[in-house]
Amino acid sequence: MDSVDIAMALTFVVIASTVVLYAVERYAIETIALGSVSAFIVIFSVFPVERPDGSLITTGDFLSGFSNPALITVICLLIIGQGLFQTDALEAPAKAIVKMTRGRSLRAAIPVLLTVAALSAFLNNTPVVVMFLPILTAVAATVGQSPARVLMPLSFLAILGGMTTLIGSSTNLLVANFAAQSSDLKLTFFSFTPIGLIIAGVGSIYVLFIMPKLLPVRKTMAEEFQSSSGKQFIAQIEITYGHPLVGVESVSGMFPQLKDMTVRLVQRGQKPILPPFENVVLSPGDTVIVAATRAALANALARRQPLMEADSDTSNSGREAQAPAGTISLAEVVVAPASRLMGRTLPQSGFYTDTGCLVMGIQRRSRMPRMAMNDIRLEAGDVLLVAGSEEAIARLRGNRDVLLLDWSMAEVPRKRYAPRALVIFALVVALAASGLVPIVTTAVAGTFAMIVSGCLNIRQAMRAIDSRIFMLVGASLAAAVALEGTGGANAIATGLVHLLAGASPTVMLSALFFIVMILTNFLSNNAAAVLFTPIAINLANQIGASPEAFVVCLIIAANSSFATPIGYQTNLIVMGPGHYKFNDFVRAGTPLALILWLTFSLVAPWYYGL
Structure with a gap:
């Protein structure tokens, strides 16, 4: 075995061990994440691996995740949310929602959550979650309910809404553009909306009525x-x-x-x-x-x-x-x-x-x-x-x-600073949703505005930063570097092609969904989508089927980032305010991912006539 093969094998061992340790919750998430990054640095120092361009993967590559724009965005959005909390800026909207729903927590949450799903079909779901997170938190506090019961459903419904239209998420656009370049498939705005609504509808029933019962009510000692x-x-x-x-x-x-x-x-x-x-x-x-x-x-x-x-x-x-x-x-x-x-x-x-x-x-x-x-x-x-x-x-x-x-x-x-906080929050959401300014730019500027306007002081802003999120994102991006650098991700994709050789279209479609669904919870969904788009098109061409079914399968599977907090940005955003642990996402998100897989496996062959 050469150094690349050894590094690949050890990479799989580190990733598997890290996920198991996250799930058992015996050690702090920060400790496990730091250990995994350290392991990758040692492995690639002992067994050097070159990129296709001939450059070596270095320690800096594994540490670059801690300065990733997505991580900075999440942290800044948490600080902006803290500014709304410190000024009690959303007390009035929360009370209005509770009054309209006669104080029943379930009635108060469901209309808001369905609104989130609808908006996420047409807007980037990250600013949508940012906009509604403090509102739902305030509603939960007003009716005496734990935020843990509504914040994970908020993230999941935003993801479900995003898989129903072409612009629902960046992953959808990425796959559609890649497919258009490598085949004759041209997806339109509502090309996969009917099947997307079926999948999202089934998932929403679970999220709204079953999942809250699986979520523990977890508070900080001060809140208790x-x-x-x-x-x-x-x-x-x-x-x-x-x-x-x-x-x-x-x-x-x-x-x-x-x-x-x-x-x-x-x-x-x-x-x-x-x-x-x-x-x-x-x-x-x-x-x-x-x-x-x-x-x-x-x-x-x-x-x-x-x-x-x-x-x-x-x-x-x-x-x-x-x-x-x-x-x-x-x-x-x-x-x-x-x-x-x-x-x-x-x-x-x-x-x-x-x-x-x-x-x-x-x-x-x-x-x-x-x-x-x-x-x-x-x-x-x-x-x-x-x-x-x-x-x-x-x-x-x-x-x-x-x-x-x-x-x-x-x-x-x-509360005297509440109007300022609301104006800052509204500008951040509006600019991020418009697409005129990158969301990381608006998030950093909004954080500065919250502090300089007096809505927050430095100590309060620092307290909003969740060390678990910081370490989780950095470690997951280090794992992605290791997988891609050693060719581990390509090895998984190639193995899938050989495994499915000669299988029926229905089995191929179901297996493709399942593999991508697993990977998207550990890689970024965009990375999983880019990796598997050519594979999905090749599978369709091998059996003489229309590539649309396989490309749509890839879009929905890549969006099924429910089983881990590192699977999608909105999961990380709600992790801190909801006081969730890694295992909470495994417990509540894994059944949802499996439900979507089974639903797609049953509906897609009928819908596409395979």
């Missing part, structure tokens, strides 16, 4: 901590001149603008007004004492016209001090035993002066006192909801008077 907390805090809202609640009148004993809070008391000067509130009109100088969950208080703080101020001058409001301007985070702390805060009220404690954090609410497990928050004397075990900068909250770890609950820290959405 926050979502499990339905406890109520005592808080107070100071009504000042120009406050959004000035002039609000009670209706049926309640205040409609505070529907997600329980108003326990309105303090007007020295006079307390107790519920039920009849004909009470809020005016400047009033203090509204409420019981509310952390989510309700965060929403009151994050509104474009906040009901509660964490960064306003408190000299007129009775607050102890003012919180720092800029990005505000919320966290929960527990008053420690023997704390100096015990027996003191908040104004007496000097908590803000000592810590730089402002107390927004107090929660007491034993009872909920009906008095102003600033009049409550603190006890050991009281939970304080505090607001401040991330640095100020981090310093609470060294404070002996309170115990910081680390996983409770979360940033308050900066």
Whole structure:
């Protein structure tokens, strides 16, 4: 065996081992990906392989995937999505969708997902997924559903929609152009739309009604901590001149603008007004004492016209001090035993002066006192909801008077920047969909715009980058270099031709679909399409059949990138926000790929008269 054959054999071993290790999930994806890249570098250093032009495959070729434009695009789109999340820019559209569907999560998701599939037939599906990902995430959050149940279906339906028209994906155009150059076949815009709709329709039934049941609800530790907390805090809202609640009148004993809070008391000067509130009109100088969950208080703080101020001058409001301007985070702390805060009220404690954090609410497990928050004397075990900068909250770890609950820290959405974020997002999607500017260009520019406009800071942008995606893409592109450089991909294609010699057209078509379907989940779909287009045409010519059936088979199979996150760009985009693991795609995507294969194997011979 020469060095090329040895390198090819070892390449197959590394790829197979990598896929198995990804699937068993015993080791971190980043570790496995780095190990596979290292293995390729060592193999090709020991057994040098030349390209057809005579140049050697070098270490730089295996590392070039980490600067691939597709990878940069995915990372930048994740950062842009983080900008929409940080500003809560899509809260209004999400609530409108939920209202139209009467709050039922399945009803809310299905129309959006079907819209995605329809748009993907005429637009590049990557910007379509980017556009709808934050909307679906917001819809899921509004109805209390895990995003994991809707984001993988989002990617899969975009791929299914893209296989129904000639411009549905770049793969379709690539195969059609290659076929036109090497044969007399001229595919038109809707040439394969009828059979594409049949295949996509069958796949959509699985994606919408069966696949969500296979997807685990997986959250980060912080999300689990926050979502499990339905406890109520005592808080107070100071009504000042120009406050959004000035002039609000009670209706049926309640205040409609505070529907997600329980108003326990309105303090007007020295006079307390107790519920039920009849004909009470809020005016400047009033203090509204409420019981509310952390989510309700965060929403009151994050509104474009906040009901509660964490960064306003408190000299007129009775607050102890003012919180720092800029990005505000919320966290929960527990008053420690023997704390100096015990027996003191908040104004007496000097908590803000000592810590730089402002107390927004107090929660007491034993009872909920009906008095102003600033009049409550603190006890050991009281939970304080505090607001401040991330640095100020981090310093609470060294404070002996309170115990910081680390996983409770979360940033308050900066809703005042929501219009900017929406404009940036709309421009990125519009330019990418128009084709006038490469999507990587719009993604990089959009990322810069999100940061420079204040929608995100550098730390928030860096947090949006998923190391799993970075390593997965880099390692998969290194594997593609090894396969193509050693001739491994060509060897698979040649073996298929010999294997199918003398078989019936139906068997040939089914086998071609199956092989391409497998390869497209590990190579890029464009690479698989380019490799097999001449093979598909040759197979058709050998049996005297029209090449259209084989070329369409190749188009649909190359688009069947469901079984791995590295199979298609949109899978990588939803992997981070959905908290998916590699095995989630194997579990949910493999049945879909097999369903499409079986459906095509049954429908295509009838449709093309083979």
